Amino acid sequence: MRCPFCGHDDTQVKDSRPTDDGSAIRRRRFCPACGARFTTFERIQLRDLTVVKTHGKKEPFDRDKLARSLQISLRKRDVDESAVERVVNSMVRQLESSGESEIPSKTIGEMVMNALKTLDGVAYVRYASVYKDFRAPEEFNEFVGTLSPTPPTDTDS
Template sequence: MRCPYCSCEETQVKDSRPTEENAAIRRRRVCPDCGGRFTTFERVQLRELTVLKRSGRKVPFDRDKLSKSVAVALRKRPIETERIDRMVSGIVRQLESSGETEIPSSTIGAYVMDGLRALDSVAYVRFASVYRDFSEAADFQEVLGEIARDDVTGAALPVAKKL
């Protein structure tokens, strides 16, 4: 592993421990040249995924980008980091186990909507406002009405069609 500070090719692992319900390994490393310390994570990757954007472009799937977009929706919400990590890991597992290597961005967005709906209704509305491209206040009212109806009936909001 290359040192992010001085680009030295040799770093030493000082500590390793499992994370995310044993789905990843967290390693603390130190560089013998500059003394810099940093953390790396190792995860199993079943296949290389490509995201098909609305514009037709293809980009490599980036778990960190998914995590950041979920974090933006959950900003200042009282949700434990472990629950967020489990949700993101679940979405990645669904994508990897779908059998497809090219995933439309709309499918990823739908999975995030499903996860946020179960996790936090405020984050769900925040994400929906971007994902569904809200243009007026009535769009918010419609989603809030769906949430209110689902809360009364106890039904889950069907967002994503499963692969």
């Protein structure tokens, strides 16, 4: 593994352990050239996935991009990081086991929408406003109007 700090080709593994959900191996590494320490994650990849964009452009599937899109929608929301990681892992497993190597971006977008709907309603609306490309406040209001109301809590009085 190449050191991300100095580019040295031969780093040493100091500690390896599975992640909490068992979906990856977390490795603490040390670079003998510059003394830097860093962490890597090793995951099983069942097949190479390609995302087919709306206009036909193709690009390799990027797990980190998927996680970032969820994180952006969930910014400043009280959602456990491990719950987000479980959702991302589940979505990646679903995509890899679908039998398809080319996945339409629309499919991924719908999966993210469904995941956010269960994780956090506000994040769901945030993501939808970008994903559905709202152009006017009326479109936003119409979308929010389709959501089922959340029952009031004791703090709402």
